[in-house]
Amino acid sequence: MTPIPTKEKPTYINITKSLLILFVLTALSCSTDTSNNGIPSEFEVTVNSTSVTNIEISWSESFDPEGDTISYSVYLENQEYSSHQNTRTYSFENLSISNDYEGFVIAHDPSGNERIADFSFTTTENLPPSNFEIILATPSNISIDVSWTEAIDPEGTIVSYDLYIDDTLIASNLSETSFLIENLNAATVYNLKIVAKDDIGNTTNLISNLETLDGIYQGDLSLRTQQAVNSFGELGYIEITGNLEMDGLAVFTDVTDLSPINSIKIVRGYFHINFMGTLTSLSGLGIEHVGQNFKISNNDGLNNLDGLDKLEEVFGTFQIEQNSNLQDISGINNLTTIGSTLAILNNINLITVTGFNNLNSVDSIWFQANWSLTQINAFSNVTALIGDLNLTSNTALTTLDGIDNIESIGRVFIKNTLLENFNALSSLSIVGGDFDIQDNSALQNVNGLATLTEITYGNLSFFYNTSLASLNGLENLNQLGGTINFVGNSNLSDFCALQDLMQNFSPGSSPSINNNSYNPSTTDIANGNCSN
Template sequence: MTQLLSKKNLTYNNLAKFALFFLGLIIFSCATDNDNSGIPSEFEVTVNSTSNTNVEISWSESFDPEGETIKYSVFLENQEHSSHQSIRTYTFEDLIVSNYYDGYVVAHDPDDNERIANFSFTTTENLPPSNFELTSATPSNVSLDVNWTEAIDPENENVTYDLYINEQLISSNLIEENFIFENLNAATIYNVKIIAKDEAGNTTVLIANLETLDGIYHGDLSLRTQASVDNFGELGYIEITGNLEMDALAAFTDITDLSPINSIKKVRGHFTINFIDNLTSLSGLGIKHVGQSFRITHNDGLTNLDGLENLEEVLGTFRIEQNSNLLDISNINSLIIVGESLAILNNINLITVSGFNNLNTADGIWIQANWSLTQINAFNSVTTLAGDFNITDNTSLTTLNGTENITTISRIFIKNTLLANVNFLSSLTTVQGEFDIQDNSALQNITGLASLTEITYGSLSFYTNVSLASLDGLENLNQVGSTINFVGNSNLSNFCAIQNLMQNFSPSYNPSIYNNLYNPSITDITNGNCSN
């Protein structure tokens, strides 16, 4: 009985233990299910779009086991950017360009159960505007009208343009794809640079070498009003193939300013400035080359010739005549060639002539009838004159310097001046034709002619130089091709300087020696009876 009870008790105890163990498993299982059942389900984050500063993300939906509403919070670099939002997208703005970022999205249920989904991205580089190109470049003599295609920014930022010409900024922050470069020179190649820039300062550059038109005006041109000068100047021509005439002899003119035609550098024909009384200055002229004659005549308002500083060549006659108020001619120091004669005539108030320091070629130099002219200091680069050296009727002229380098002249005329000597001819060796010194009341000596050896085919003539007493200075003269004339030199008594010349003298015409203080014959001079 005891054993049986013990066995029953054992069975009962085992069953109790098993029941307790099974109950524990159930409770544990339920507890485990209760712990997971409140957490939102897994979800994924997608990076939808990435730019240099903005990134958009979205994520799949997370579900709550109890069907409760899920909210989302967005974190980037451990900083919360959005809290408990319902929509499943978010855009990050104002990010750092080309930068790596980590972040995550938290799904919340009302019991604060959470599920986390991670993401990462790298912002892109801020790219410059797209390449662009010229569509047209229309030149004139003085401008370039330029058009180009639009430069597109990859980030859709606004694009503006800075424009340069020869590395000089001309315009900035231009919003249109067109610009006219103005105030240019004709026949000139310009380096044009267009810089497209976005808001971040990124740039794309377009460079082109563009040339203005040749600036050549074909034919003759007449300008008789200031309006015509102004209008033509705006066209920017640099060369006239024909004649350029500003002549008001038979027409009214109101021209006062020539600076608008500064661009004209070359006139292949004649250039005439004539009878323009209101013109007080040539300032602003840019002329360098005149293919035929250059005449500045009868302009009573001119007081000087400033404005001819750039003149280099006149292949015909350069004539400055009857400008009644012209006081000074100076600073024409770029002039190198005068193909025919330089003539300065009848400018009755002209006082000084200076400069012409680079003139080395001229057929002749004529300075005549400038009654107020007292001083000439010019022409120091001239060594030879194929034509005349004519200094005549400058009745106040006392000083002539600058011609001391001339060695050869075709003909010489020094008449009606107040010059006291001829030292300005100190290097002269040869005169081909006439040598005529006449009516110089102040001429006291001619010792400046000591280098003269030859008068090739002309005559040696001294007329009415009332202060001249001696021919000293002609000792080296050994040839006179025609004859000699010494007439009316009321103080001339010494002819001994030409004694050697007379030894073999064979004149083409009879010599004339009379009305001097002493009037020897050729034989007298040859035999040494050359003075009294």
């Protein structure tokens, strides 16, 4: 009987061992394989704030499946800005204004697994400061105190202010919202521009018209000291409704400078400067209009009238009297109107008077007792005087020019001068009242009176003109309302220029012809017995 074969052990044992080795290898393989380590969870990036150049982002937490700590890296425009940070916020600075950006945040686990979250944003435009407005503008004659609301910068930067008056910068980089605008003129409208600016130069403008006060001082004003002049000048008045008087008679005065009251343009009443002994100059005055008399007298420190170059109108008398050291009057060439008399009186050291070339309206012109006056060359624009031309006791006067456009005069008095002729009256045709020529020892002829045709109601009088020998020049005088007086002209021997006038002469009173070199009657003159 053949025995039944049995399984060999080794064979069993080898199979079992092989399975065991395969299991162990499989287990070992599973213990070292990372392919099953999970990646960080999804998360979102939030743009928290955007400004002109700064942006802040944050993101939600990303979780690791294995519970490991996650770190984060931040990229913007593919450039890494932060690597493996633990916090979940990041701020970008110094970006470009009004620009689009893209970026991403990477969540990292310790095994190098990653999750990416994208983000994008646009930086804002840098906006100018907000609109603002004037709260208060408080004017005086010479200033405006202005305040305004704050201009807010949308980006939160500090706003400063520049101020312009009539397009001229007067203040810059102000941090306050108020400013006192000074050195203005009264009764004037100014254009104010306030420029609010941020730190990069964006601006917002506020434009407004502001007006100073009218500058009118009500009533009379007396200024006798320099302090009074200075204090009043600081107020910036341009008009005085009453009188302006500067009078140092019997009081203390120390006035030397009138420039502080330069703003005064109009004095409705009179303007007197009298007995101001310390005043050596009128420079600085800005007076243009005087409603009544303008008088400068007894100011021994003045040697000229510089400072009256702006004077245009005096509706009373323009009087310059007894200023003992005054030597020159010139430059008063803006004066157009004198309502009454121009009177230059008793200025004993006055030598020359020139100018007044725009004066076209004046009633009378008087020069009296200016003993050193040698020359008058003025008034070239005057064509008529309804009052007097009175040149009396100007004992050194040799030159009279400038009045050769005057055609008519109310009365003429030329007395006690050194004039040699009357050529300055070459346009004179009518004298309304007396024509009186007296004590002019140097007068040699009257040829300059050739255009004189009429003395309406006054007398024709020549007294004590010791160098005058002839009346040649009066041939055209054909009307005489008064009488003739020729007395004491010790060399006068020729009256023939009056022959035609005497033909039908009917004097209002008895003529006087005596103490001349020849003394004819009016009949003699009419009949041609007029000279010897």
